[in-house]
Amino acid sequence: MKTFEYARPSSLDEAIELLGEDWGQTEVLAGGTDLVTAMKQRITTPDRVVSLQDIEELRGVSEEDGALRIGAMTPIGPFMRDSRVREHFPALSTAMEGMAAPQVYSRATIGGNLCQRPRCWYFRLGYGLLAQDNGRVMTEDGENRYHAIFGNDGAARFVHPSGLAPGFIALNAEIHLLGPDGARSMAMEDFFRIPSADGERETALAPNEVVTHVTVPLNGKRNATYEVRDRGSLNWPLTAAAVAFSLNNGVAEDVRIVLGHVAPTPWDAPEAAEALEGAAPDEETAIACGNAAVEGATPLSRNGYKTQLVRTSVKRAILAAAQQA
Amino acid sequence: MPEAAAWPPQDERSVLGKKIPRLDGPDKVTGRAKYAFDINRPDMLYAKVLGAKHAAATVTEFDPSEAEAMEGVEAIWVQPDIDGKTIHYSGQVLAAVAAVTEEIAEEALHRIHVAYELRDPVTDDTTPEHGGNVDEDVRGSIEDVEQAFEDADVVSSGHYGCATITHCCLEPHGHVAEFRDGDLHIWASTQNVSRYGQGLTDTAELPQDRIHVICEHMGGGFGSKLGDDIWGRAAVHLAKVTGKPVKLLLDRDLEQQIAGSRPSSHADVEIALNNDGEILAWRSHDWGSGGQGGYNRPHLPYTLSNLSPAVMRTQRVATNRGSARAWRAPLHPNGCLITMAALEDAAAAIGMDALEFFLNHVVDLTNNAEAYREELPIAAEMISYQDKAHLRGDETPGPVKRGLGIALHQWGGMGHNSNADVTIHPDGSVEVACGTQDLGTGSRTVLAIVVGETLGLPVDRVHPKIGRNAYPISGASGGSTTIGGISAASRLAAVAARDALFERVAPELGVEPGELEARDGRVQEQGNPENGMSWEEACGVLGVDSLTERGECVPPQAAQAGLISAGAAGCQIADVSVDVETGVVKLNEFVCVQDCGLIVSMETARSQVFGGMIMGVSYALYEEAIYDPVNGVMLNPDLEFYRLASMAEVGDLKVHMMTGPRYDERGVIGLGEPPVIGPGAAISNAIANACGVRVGMMPMTPDRVIQALAEGGKLA
């Protein structure tokens, strides 16, 4: 790691004051499960690291105005074990359970899960977010088996690693940020963006902003996430699908389906949602939704298999939600 | 060699072959066991290695001045002839920095300026396009082979292969080097304690007798830690020029790139057979890559030494990858996969049950027919083969298909040359010293069991001393040779020491030395235990002088004496489920029936077999060194995408050891390699049996399973 300063403020205002205006100057330290590694890999070489661990108001899960409020510094473990999360948002808790690493549950945070950097090996080896080597786009003819099959027409072909983001988006969650100009909120899907240049980041967060919390409306929608994992231990899913819908007289309404690990952002699949809207969530419809989800897929040279995995993810997520009591 | 050295009869053994807890277990589970990586010395410097960033290049500029000027950097070692140096693989060692902290040493690597002129690397080993000359091996004649293929009812063909994998030792390669009073002390992570110092004499500018190697514990080798390596010499150099101890253990990314790998293999195979299952001929073309060198043909057709006519053509593909090293049972897993998969495909081609095919048409073509014929039914029983078996393709509705797969394996495992000294002290304490090492095999435990058995003492009364080159020379731990070597050497030493003690004690008891026995902590007259004395009293007869006897294991003689032998055979059956909608493979059950002659330490022997099976599951389903197909750089030199199996993925494992008459009398046979050979083949066969198509390439990850299903028209 390059040398850096360290600060451990006890209030949000102090934390924000300690942050720089440009990327590269400072980094916010939450659980450290990604940032510390990223600094070792020199993906980021900040001059100062600002730890949020002493800011108590960033922790905890509470009910507020018909929504569940989740502090950004809430570790994954207490979050996924929270009875309200388990009861109302299985799409979130099951996605985290699949990770299967107590050492991550204890340290990694909700905010960190949303802000973590991509796992793309070209990025991690220092070829940049856009994986360029002397003008060559490495994800084009290189090893892209884990890369994007959607949203990959630009230079960015990594997949967004967040396990929670698809569920949050499917559940119409909002994310809340605080910066020097005050607080702002946005729909979770608007938080993520596809970078078009190397210095950019994958989210709307400004360098001197902090994610404070996430709110998820308690609207009684059924929801589920299905991840294709070939391991029962700490590992990344190959693809994921989160679904949320209301069931009225056996018919699905207000459907939202969001895919994970298939694009540089969590990937909304409106065609799949439309195929379910107004239909009974049975096997036949679920298969049709899976097929609709991959209609626009544009696999790279080595990741065509992911379209099959997306089909299955969507189908199984729908059926899991349908079977909920 | 004294006849009395032969192993005692089974019914007379007190600790030999029993379940004895590993002696160094308590040190390991409490973190007290010190590995090379854990050695901290006063004023010690931390060294880091700079590896090349490119796979094929020439170094045009090398400037360490900025790093040298850093506060805390004490010395930099640079590869000789760095200017114009040819780079053959990413991670190739360029330099090493020693600094007062690990952080500064790491920082300094980034301040060394290196410029390269790039070349085009060879990266593709999936075709023989870049292969060298064809090496052809023919059994019978080419004409016979071709005739057999013409006459055959059926020709079964397939393409099989496995990716490059790494040794992935959890303790990386390296050592701590310290010059003290003119001598060099080395705490090394090595499989070869007795000879580790040999390669360091020039760098240290010392004769071998002044180089002291210490390896109390080591964190995995698997064939990759047999030498001192360029980075080892760099550490010695840095210690010498700074006058301070230097710790140099490779960082994980270099460990994965340069410290050892198993070559890839690819093969096109054809088998000629008749509809009744008779195998007529074999034809194969295989190629593979062990980096710049290191690919020899795996045994093909594996175990089928008596299959003729056959023709095997082999090519070596030199790629810009870190070099291969001996990987636990070198190339046997490759050969086993290619052969067993081709055989199972042949059985499927004629619609025959695989177990029936192996028993009736395969085992007779091997040199282990008797063993396999005994073992296969046991394995089948253990996994309820008859209840679960079906012909290729599970027809059960639903996405999860289940199947069984068989593999046969064999290994030599003759003990190596080894020496051991057994010392009996007048106070009754006993030590056994041997310049061997413990890779996890249980060397200390084995030595204590053998000596304890011989002297009639419990194992905790024997103090095993290993891991120093000051102790009697013992062989490198490679090829499953250690337990044979050290058990024979320590048996011979203990017998000699016991007999020397009997010489001294016999007059006290008024009997001839040959009439004495050491048993249950006593030295006594055979058949008349009242005429005896406690072990301590007997040792007290030695007066003031301890007694030391040397035992020497010279393999042919030790084999002749019945202490050791070679030739282990075993079989494995895997039961898997394949989710044909996701390509995810899950191991349900996995059984191994293993013969290894006389078992010295039942607990650690079983652990070895489980360990081999588990390592096999890992390479069958997850492990793969992945290289960029254009620039050749290794993309997963980490443990995140270089994936090892965890506890949740290895299924329900069962081991059956062939013990008792006919096995026991063969003496000790090494066990480290045999069980790691077959898992890839067994699991590949089980997947084919489950989902009805062959996933030819290993590891059998979801992408490959889905592709095979799509190509086979089996995708839902």
Next chain:
Amino acid sequence: MANDEAKRPGVEGLSRRTFLKSVGAGSVGAGLLPRGGESGAAQAAEAPAVVGPGETSITLSINGETREVSVEPRVTLLDALRNRLDLTGSKKVCDEGTCGACTVLYDGEPAYACSILAMEAEGHEITTVEGLGTPDELSAVQECFVKHDALQCGFCTPGFVVACTAYLRENPEPTPEEAQRGLGGNYCRCGTYAGMREAVLDAARILRGGE
């Protein structure tokens, strides 16, 4: 003094609110006091300290003992333990939060010491494998690892022992399947999982008060 501090070599263009009085010379760590500590509330009211990039003395609570150690902010807890405190039971294997060999208890919960900055650990209770038992006085988990030969080369073993200890405290009655997922954050290369499964379940039984 504030001006002097602002001129310290550090980060240009970043505000540097420093901590003024009540701190002894050289002890910049007072802003890093334990949460909820007696003087913590008073100190927390002060402006935050910015320390580094050079070494700063910090106080860590490890295995029930208070240990002073001087570290740069970039030093990980793992490297502080191994290189500065000679607590080498926690192993460095992947050094990126995947393999579990560096697992310690962090306020009683399992954590990867390689992914925590040493300074972050100030104010928290750290337990390493050395704090769980000794060769002469093994903990139940350690005893069961030996009994079931749940180790070979032993390099991953301390991490597993710590992870298993933490897991069984939270999950005293695991099924075999639950137990292996509960240890999903640790890898072994020698393949000792068969013995480990037996060890975990046996230890669970003993810790529940079984024989």
